[in-house]
Amino acid sequence: MTRDHACSAARWAATFLLASALAACSKATPEPALSGAAATPWLAMARGQVDVEGGLVRVVAARDGRVASVAVEDGDALKAGDVLAMLDDRQARIGVGIAEASVAQAQAQVDVLKARLHPASVQAGRIAEAAGAGAATGQSSDDASAALAVLKAEIRAGEANVKLASEHVSAAKADLDAQSIRAPAAGRIVRRSVHVGDVVSVQLASELFQLLPERPRIVRAELNEAYVDLVKPGMQAEVVRDSDQGTPVMARVLRVGEVFGPSRLTDDPVERAGAHDVECVLQLDNSPFRIGQRVLVRFKR
Template identity: 40%
Template sequence: MSNRSIVPSFGLMFLSAALLSGCGDPAELPAATATQRDFVAIAKGKIDVEGGVIRLAAQREGLIQAVFVEEGDRVKKGQVLAQIDTRQAELGVAQARADLGEAQARHGIAAARLQAAEREAKRLADLAATKAVPVQDADKARDEARVQRGELATASAAIAVAREKLKRELFEIEARRIRAPLDGRIVRRSAKPGDGASTFNVTELFLLAPESDRIVRAELDEQFVSNVRPGQRARILLDYDGKQAFAGQVLRLGEVFGARKLANDDPNERQDMRVIEMVVSVRDSQALRIGQRVQVQVLK
């Protein structure tokens, strides 16, 4: 690759004077000079997290009743972030509890009737054995006990149905709570008490950044792809400040070429340049913010 293919696109902003002041350990990030470059590829990118930021929305539509977090708050997996109005769902729960209570009462009555029928069937069976009562009376009592066992089974099934209905209604309340799916930080809060949440045109309520190390998603020009492989060391430079650098490592390369998505200020660059995604880890990335523009140098 010639120097000519790199210099017009990116200038001299990655030279040693800029890098020595911010790269940290020179043994890990060798400085580039005006006469000797230590990188084999260069790419623009953005700071991100593995899996990307998560857009949280409500499972059920309705008015937002309460919001419990602010932008910048750290949250734990399962923590309630906001709640949609639950009054209608609570009415459903109350009705389901009443239905369950009624089913349990009917079950109690059916159990008592079965117990009485079985007692009577046994008594008449004993008497019929001594010919004290007709056999037909004993048979009739036995049939009645069988009927009551069926009634008890029906009552038991009604309890099971009522319990499932109660579970569904309780779920409707839970579905109106917006919870954090994992540990992270709220980077944007759109939810406000009194606002409506829609599930048809999905309303974004929160933007959650997972609690994990930052990465760079960079666009690697096709001319550099053959120079890069996973495991190579990289230098990450802030787009607005070439003096501040972070150490990194190429994690993986995409399999499909596509059009460039990040804006490029170089008027000499081909507009039809094809790129693949290059994912780079960033060491000591606490100071970096998601979406921040950076430039990546893949080292020799």
Template identity: 35%
Template sequence: MTKTQSTPSHLPHAWRLLGLLCMALGGLAGCTPAADSPVAPGAIQPPPSTVAVARGKIEVDGGLLDLATAIDGTVQQIAVREGQQVQAGQLLLKVHDEDLRAELAVAQSSYQLAQAKHKALTTKLPLLQAQLKRLQAAARDGAADLQEVDNAQAALRNAQSEAEVAQAEVKLAQSKTQQLRERQRLYALYAPEAATVVHLQAKVGSQVHTSQAAMRLLPLRPLRIRAELNESFAGAVQKGMRASVVLDNDSSSPLPEARVLRINPMYGPSTLQDDAQRGPLRVVECVLEFETAPSNLRVGQNVRVSFHE
């Protein structure tokens, strides 16, 4: 007799559970957006791919200004203090100039004297010209002889020559006075542009020299990032590339985005990193500018830069 195979009673229930599970998975798959579907507004975007990283330092465009006096001497006056903001042309420092001021006083007196002499001589000319005309008219009428006319002409010529000489003396005295005033400006140090005084090397009574800076200024210019690219990253970074920047000791506070402004075409030694075994690394300097002006940044702060495609 043939034995009939029976189906266990629990199998229909298992098949029903499997069917419900497939339907649930199919529903979830239908709710998942496609890879090319638009990202909903406000969704967190994945970070752009990083092609290079570098260490950098915050600098001011063009660098700090180390100012020295135009002449050697003793400081008479310091007109500013550290931390003070100054405007272009503002007096910063003066060097003692007593000898020059005495020479300038003499030159100014000579200039005034030359002006007075020239004025006196030019005042005489109209009188001598009028006298000559009267004698010439009288000579034509026979009321004066020709000798008187000749004497009047000679007197006028002499007066004109003296006035010309006096005018030349005025110009000479004026030129000397102007030269001394220009020399006097060399005894003073003025701000070349708007800036903040960050350090005073000179003090009242101290000696200053043309070869040594008397003070250092921080110009009110945009801040830049000078980053150092290792040799392995040098070819991956291009001008105009975007970069994210964070402080070296505070990565939780990102700075405004930056862009590559220029890349040095030469290799040089690193000033921000080195290898204990091989010594200073060879790097390529890269200068970046911020898209928006950052706040609460100081020149000299170290940063980390990530370059993106």
């Protein structure tokens, strides 16, 4: 190779190396990324769980006793006040009978006293007139007046006994009514846990039925502390399954909590302990979701 050819080859190699270095630098420099505000229409996102306003209703017995009959099954729709089950009410019925007999007895005693009132009043008046005319002593007049006053006091005491006995009747009837376990609200039975022959206890507060009440469906979302000040009552949001599949359902923010706490909707204990979330409650316009179903909430800008 000649000297000129060697110099030319050296210059060509140097140029190739410089071009390769510039190209490598160009590829190493990342392109500017789109900002989050420009890439998504959502102001914030949160995990949530579907619930009913006020929660599911636990129905327990108001009296101890043995279950005599059950009137409903899972899935039954009912109105407030409908009978769900009956306890054995024989003792309660006896109590009502005894209380009503006490009222009748007290009223009969009052009637006897009142029957003596008119003759005693007439006699006291006659004795008083006779004493005024000198035909009777003043002492006999005083005795007649005292006897009349005692009789009136006995009548008042008897009437008080009638009232007291009537209150016992009311209490006995209330106890009898408590043997009927009734629906506290309109809704649908979602769980029946009691059977004929079961012994129920007020102290144990065992759940006999679980009722899904006819109240608005809501979502309890866990709002991360980074978004708490951005979400306000009245804002619109979309709710979808936690898999982000299915048709979105519109919701409206009802309230944002005041207390931070750990996440309840994650199965990761580390994430649960490290999260600082506030409960955000939203009302669903219409709900294809079931109570307890986990969802994803997307808050609109």
